[in-house]
Amino acid sequence: MKSIGILGVGQAGGNIAEIASTMGFQTALINTNQRDGAVNTKVEKKYFVPGYNGAGQDRSVGLRAVHEHYRELIDFVKKSFKNVKLLLVAFSTDGGTGSGMSPLLIDILLDQLPGMNIGAIAVVPERNVLAGNRINAAECIEQISKIEGISSVFLVDNDQMRKVNPQSSKQQVYLQSNHQVMEAISHVLEVTQKSSFYGNFDETDLMNILNTRGVTLISSAPVTDAKTTAEVAESIQRSWASSIFCPVDTVGVIRAGLIYEGPETVTKLINVPSIFEGIGEPLELFEGTYITEGDPTITTILAGLSFPRRRLQSLEESLEKNKERLQYLVKKEHAERYESSVSWASNLKAKPPERKSSGVTSKLSKYQK
Ligand SMILES: Nc1nc2c(ncn2[C@@H]2O[C@H](COP(=O)(O)OP(=O)(O)OP(=O)(O)O)[C@@H](O)[C@H]2O)c(=O)[nH]1
Numbered sequence: 001m002k003s004i005g006i007l008g009v010g011q012a013g014g015n016i017a018e019i020a021s022t023m024g025f026q027t028a029l030i031n032t033n034q035r036d037g038a039v040n041t042k043v044e045k046k047y048f049v050p051g052y053n054g055a056g057q058d059r060s061v062g063l064r065a066v067h068e069h070y071r072e073l074i075d076f077v078k079k080s081f082k083n084v085k086l087l088l089v090a091f092s093t094d095g096g097t098g099s100g101m102s103p104l105l106i107d108i109l110l111d112q113l114p115g116m117n118i119g120a121i122a123v124v125p126e127r128n129v130l131a132g133n134r135i136n137a138a139e140c141i142e143q144i145s146k147i148e149g150i151s152s153v154f155l156v157d158n159d160q161m162r163k164v165n166p167q168s169s170k171q172q173v174y175l176q177s178n179h180q181v182m183e184a185i186s187h188v189l190e191v192t193q194k195s196s197f198y199g200n201f202d203e204t205d206l207m208n209i210l211n212t213r214g215v216t217l218i219s220s221a222p223v224t225d226a227k228t229t230a231e232v233a234e235s236i237q238r239s240w241a242s243s244i245f246c247p248v249d250t251v252g253v254i255r256a257g258l259i260y261e262g263p264e265t266v267t268k269l270i271n272v273p274s275i276f277e278g279i280g281e282p283l284e285l286f287e288g289t290y291i292t293e294g295d296p297t298i299t300t301i302l303a304g305l306s307f308p309r310r311r312l313q314s315l316e317e318s319l320e321k322n323k324e325r326l327q328y329l330v331k332k333e334h335a336e337r338y339e340s341s342v343s344w345a346s347n348l349k350a351k352p353p354e355r356k357s358s359g360v361t362s363k364l365s366k367y368q369k
C-alpha cells in the first residue's frame with residue numbers, strides 16, 4: 001500500500017482524489033454537496049457534511065462546516081487512512097467548500113493526529129477568473145502559508161496547463177492538471193521502491209524532503225539532447241518553469257531530491273552547483289541514480305520554497321486595479337433603487353366600475369311603471 005494518502009475536499013479535491021484512486025493511493029473525500037461528491041465513484045470513503053448543500057463559493061460556509069462538525073471530520077480521516085506517512089489534503093483555493101474548510105481542517109488534524117504528517121495540494125486558479133474567486137484564493141493561500149507544522153504545500157497552477165493548450169476547455173485543463181500532479185507524486189514514490197547499485201533514493205529520503213514546511217515542486221526533465229553540464233542544468237531549470245506547479249520565482253530551497261534514470265554515460269553531465277545556480281544550493285540533497293536503457297530523465301523535487309510572490313501578485317493585481325469598481329459593486333447591491341418617472345400614470349390604469357349593492361327592492365322600485 002502506498003504511504004501517501006490523498007484527502008479531497010470540495011469538487012476539485014474530489015476530482016484529484018478520484019485520479020489518485022486509479023493510481024493506487026489511499027483516498028477519501030469530503031464535500032458539503034452530496035451530488036458533487038457522488039460523481040467521484042472511484043473514491044470509496046466519503047463524508048458529506050450534514051445540513052449543507054454546497055458552499056456557493058462562500059468560504060465562510062466551508063469554515064462553518066468545520067466548526068460545526070470537526071469531531072466527525074477527525075473520526076472520518078482517522079478511519080479512512082491506515083499506515084499513511086503523509087496525508088495530502090487536496091482542494092481548490094478559489095471555491096467555497098475546499099477553500100473554506102481546508103486550512104482549518106489541516107490545522108485541526110495536525111493537532112489531533114500527531115502520528116501523521118500533513119501537507120496540501122492546493123489548486124491556484126487560472127488568471128482569467130473573476131474577482132470573487134481571486135479573493136477566495138488570496139485568503140486561502142495566506143491561511144495555508146501560516147499553518148505551523150504543515151509539510152509540503154503543492155501549488156497546482158491551472159494557468160500552467162492553459163499556457164500549453166490555450167484552446168482547451170476548462171474541463172480539459174482541470175483533468176490534465178489533476179493527472180499531472182498525481183503522476184508527479186506517484187512517480188517519485190515509485191522510485192523509492194526500486195533498487196540501485198549506484199545510490200538509492202528511498203522512502204526515508206522522500207519523506208525527509210516532503211515533510212519540509214513550505215512550497216514543494218516536482219518536475220521531470222528529459223535530457224536526451226543535452227551534451228554538456230550547462231545544457232543538463234538548463235533542461236532541469238526549464239522543467240521547473242514549465243511543470244504543473246506555480247513557477248519558482250524566489251531563491252532558497254531547503255531540501256531537494258535529484259533522481260536520474262537513464263544510460264550511465266549521461267550521469268557525468270550532472271553537476272549540482274550549476275543546477276542550483278539560480279536558486280541557491282539546498283541545505284540537504286538526496287540523490288538517486290537508476291541506470292536503465294530508456295531515455296535519460298532527471299526528476300527534481302524542490303522543497304521549502306517560498307510562496308511564489310509574482311504568480312500570486314498576478315492574481316491580486318486585478319483586484320487592486322479594479323478596487324473602486326469592485327467596492328462600488330458591493331455598495332450597489334444594497335443601495336440599488338429604481339425611481340420611475342411616470343409614477344403619476346398609475347392613476348390612469350383602468351379601474352373596474354364601482355358596484356354598490358343597494359338591494360333588490362330598490363332595483364324593483366326603480367323599474368316600476
Ligand atoms: N485543477 C483543477 N481545478 C479545478 C477542478 N475543479 C474545479 N477547479 C478549480 O476550482 C475552482 C472551483 O472550485 P470547486 O473545487 O468547484 O469549489 P468547491 O470547493 O466545491 O466549493 P463550492 O462549489 O463553492 O461549494 C475553479 O475555479 C477552478 O479553479 C479540477 O478538477 N481540477
Ligand SMILES: [Mg+2]
Nearest residue numbers: 010011036054
Ligand atoms: Mg462545489
